[in-house]
Amino acid sequence: MPQRHVMQMSTSHATYGVCVLGTEVFLDTRRSTPKAATSFDVHATSAVTVHIIHSPTTKPMINSRWPLDPDIEVVVTIDVTSRTVNDNKVKISYYGREGNELAVAWLYLTCVDVSLDVDWSRSGRVKSKGKDKAKWTWGPDGHGAVLLVNCDRDSPGTGGPDSSQADIRTPADLKDMSIMLLRTQGPSATFAEYQVVLHVSETDADKVRVFHAIRSDSHPHYKPVLGPDKLSYVLDPVGSGENTFYVEGLAFPDRGFSGLVSFSASLLEVPHKNSPGTPIFTDTVVFRVAPWIMTPNTQQPLEVFVCSIKQGSDSNEAFLEGIKILLKKANCKLTICSEQDTRSDRWIQDELEFGYVEAPHKTFPVVFDSPRNRGLKDFAFKKILGPDFGYVTREPPGKNITSLDSFGNLDVSPPVTVRGKEYPLGRILIGSPLPWAAGRRMSKAVRDFLYAQKVQAPVEVYSEWLSVGHVDEFLTFVPAFDRKGFRLLLASPNACYKLFKEKQRQGHGEATQFIGLKGSERRSIDEILADESLKSDNRHVQRCIDWNRDLLKQELGLSEQDIIDIPQLFILMGSRADALFPDMVNMLVLGRHLGIPKPFGPVVGGQCCLEQRVRELLEPLGLTCTFIDDYFSYHVLSGDVHCGTNVRRKPFPYKWWHVVP
Secondary structure: OOOEEEEEOOOOOOEEEEEEOOOEEEEEOOOOOOOOOOEEEEEEOOOEEEEEEOOOOOOOOHHHOEEOOOOOEEEEEEOOOOOOOOOEEEEEEEEOOOOOEEEEEEEEEEEEEEEEEOOOOOOOOOOOOOOOOOOOOOOOOOOOEEEOEOOOOOOOOOOOOHHHOOOOOOHHHHHHOEEEEEEEEOOHHHHHHEEEEEEEOHHHHOOEEEEEEEOOOOOOEEEEEEEOOEOEEEOOOOOOEEEEEEEEEOOOOEOOEOOEEEEEEEEEEOOOOOOOOEEEEEEEEEEEEOOOEEOOOOOOEEEEEEEOOOOOOOOOHHHHHHHHHHHHHHOOEEEEEOHHHHOOOOOHHHHEEEEEEEEOOEEEEEEEEOOOOOOOOOHHHHHHOEOOEEEEEOOOOOOOOOHHHOHHHEEEOOOEEEOOEEEOOOOEEEEEOOOOOOOOOOOHHHHHHHHHOOOOOOEEEEOOOEOOOOHHHOEEEEEOOOOOOEEEEEEEHHHHHHHHHHHHHOOOOOOEEOOOOOOOOOEEHHHHHHOHHHHHHHHHHHHHHHHHHHHHHHHHOOOHHHEEEEEOOEEEEOOEEEEOOOOOOOOEEEOOEEEEEOOOOOEEOOEEHHHHHHHHHHHHHOOEEEEEOOOOOOHHHOOOOOOOEEEEEOOOOOOHHHOOO
16 A cells, blocks of 8 residues: 655645655545535646546536535645655635635645665666565465575684674675665655665564765765664765665574564654654665575585594595595585594584575575584684575574484475475474373474575484484485486385395205404394394384384385485394494485495305495486495494585575475
């Protein structure tokens, strides 16, 4: 509905006022109407459009005069800005019963334009006069501007992200911000008597900061004008022109913050120097803060991170050699993090998760630092945060951090369609207890953050049955070139027992597990199959995995043809399970190249039968399997290849604002 400005008319003196281009001016005639008047008419100069708003039963009288019906309203609009002050005139004439003119009320209007504009069309360019600028809508046909959290560090020497600084220290920082333009047009003399104020609500002010670009003879200056401690900014007297503002986000969507932030520009009438002024017109725009987005295994790998551990018997030098061979095949960048930087903490998957943020004008990666806080606690902040590489973390109150807060317990599916609803950026997977059960759970602060991002609607799966409790111990996704474009791999005791029974029937029952590993137990296929305690453990594990299987089929829209069972056995340690041999689903996925924990399974015909079966399952999909020895460097420490690596991947081509949550 158009904004309406009310102006009091008078027959004793002319009325002078200012209106804004295209807005309605309601002419209040009730106080100025002569007592004897029965009708009126309205005439105006050419730029003024007069609207007589009346009930359907009211009709104009002869000579375009209107009866003085209390339900009749007079509204005028002007669609051309004034060149000079008071160049638009409106005349209301009042007539008595005899048709004689009793009185005249004059209105002189100066029309100005005040427009606050952003990239509401999401094209990467600021456009003027956007429709419904004060609303933000999702979907391919939606509109509304996008704002990035300025969480990288373009300014060298600063302690934290750029958003922690109340000033702009390098022009590169401006590229992380969204432009907002305040356009004004009209006679300068008018703007000298009225104020133009930019303002933000108190609830939004701590989520954003706004800088005014002020040109000077020497160099541009960027003045902080709105933010946590500044709710309004009065511009110096303006004439016809454009003021440029740079807007940065300070907070990601989270519990209690939808991500929507509004800014307004108001034209104020100031009757006295010290008065607060009253608004004649307000123009409002809305931004949505860009969410943090995870990337699934199906996205192209850009860089693999792995920690170097050289000291002690659990050195990972052999593991690193295997990773280098894999990355040469995958043609992917490798970053080896020094033992000094990681403080001998090898579990880089558990410490952080790579994602990204995107606006129409800019995209950059953002690392999410978990509250796990072991040796790698400061690594992301000190070594990854930098120019065009952002950082975010969530620290829950208190010290109640569990293993489920590690980000091996955080994954995301490829894009899926579930019962007709599309999830074009996939769905986040969080490991949890059963919905009705107590137990370890990912911190509420982290889960609230993940749910608030909206675009990758999380699913909580059951992982608490594991000793470590991470989703990457029993599931992963690999790309495929058919069907949905991927397969879900699930660890499967049933598949392992089926394989071992097959080899036993073929006469290979004496083939032993863990061949060639010093100090490890050797167990034959016959011994494994005869172990009733182990069978009981794995019946329990299979039930836990099957519960997740049904949940994932329902929540990701999968069928049995989308799932591959990877042979794997577990053993219960108390009430929770550990992998009996290196956990093959805990793999590194680099396009069609897979880095799989070497299982050291029973050798049949010169080949590890577990490796052979996995190749038979995955190579027909166009995937290549590289088995990496992680037994002493990771597996015996309760982790495997995926736990010891991390991957930064290419962002989705799909724009998150096209999602319909």
